[in-house]
Amino acid sequence: MKNISKYLKIAVSLALLAALFWIMRDKLSGIVSIIAHAKKPFIAMSVGIFVLCMILQSFRLKLLLDAQGVHIAIRDVTFLTFIGQFFNNFMPTSIGGDVIKAYYASGGTKKKLETFTSVLIDRVLGVITLSWIALAALFLYPDDIANKIVVVIIIIMCVIGTVFTAVIFNKKAARIIVFFERFFKSPRIKDQLQRLYEATHKYRHHKMLLLHAIWISFVAQLMFFYMAYLLAIAISSGVSFTFLMLNMPAISAASMLPSLNGLGFVYFLGGVMGKTNAFALSLLYLGVMLVMSLVGGVIFLFKREFKHIIKVTNVTKGT
Secondary structure (H helix, E strand, O other): OOHHHHHHHHHHHHHHHHHHHHHHHHHHHHHHHHHHHHHHHHHHHHHHHHHHHHHHHHHHHHHHHHHHHEEEEEEHHHHHHHHHHHHHHHOOOOOOHHHHHHHHHHOOOOOHHHHHHHHHHHHHHHHHHHHHHHHHHHHOOHHHOOHHHHHHHHHHHHHHHHHHHHHHHHHHHOOHHHHHHHHOOOHHHHHHHHHHHHHHHHHOHHHHHHHHHHHHHEEEEEEEHHHHHHHHHOOOOOOHHHHHHHHHHHHHHHHHHHHHHOHHHHHHHHHHHHHHHHHHHHHHHHHHHHHHHHHHHHOOOOOOOOOOEEEEOOOOOOO
């Protein structure tokens, strides 16, 4: 069943991609021309910013792992981040990379659930900061909204972020995890839910660490926006940085569906910068992501086992 589900998602991804190329078939020559004449220095700068973003995200994940008593060298966390990015862009959804990071980071330790919790919180912090930046831009630059669906997506992301923030910082709210115990008879599942509750709530005792992680996340998100903006400049699209700040959360949300990253540009930006420019921008953005993600593929190829990088400290239950 798992293999059938995997191949079905791949088939859906390829079908969506093929459908998009079919819709844009009359504009393909113009798209090729735009990409061919793109300003190479801006593309090179976007590549550099992508690498810096990966390093920043690695520092964020390391902070969250440290709070759970799982200590991994920043070099190896960076390896895992690039490997996760590889699976994000070469698997049908962007969730695959998180599973891979958690799997290898938890190797050789009994703190598997705590490690998976760290990766989950890492993803949640990304969503929270993404939605907060978008919400601020929404209030400051309401005239830059071209697609009203963007507003709905931003609100949904803010609600999700608020709920998870409450779960992390509020003990009563965090009990919602344990609430689900009553629906399961298996003692093993109940134990896992209890441990998930304890691992999630542990961050409440590391407020400064979380604040540092949130700050890193803010900077990384803004840099990702600027990466897209540099690519927009490279093709002389004329869109503003604030316009991209408003639309990038929706594009990021779309990338979690069974489709390839970056193609949400066409839907959310096409009405302002034209579908031809939007598709060219999406291909450039996707191209940078795919090429740089191959770094993670190379690391994965030559560094298959990560169990040796785990050093779990003896943390008392009270920490």
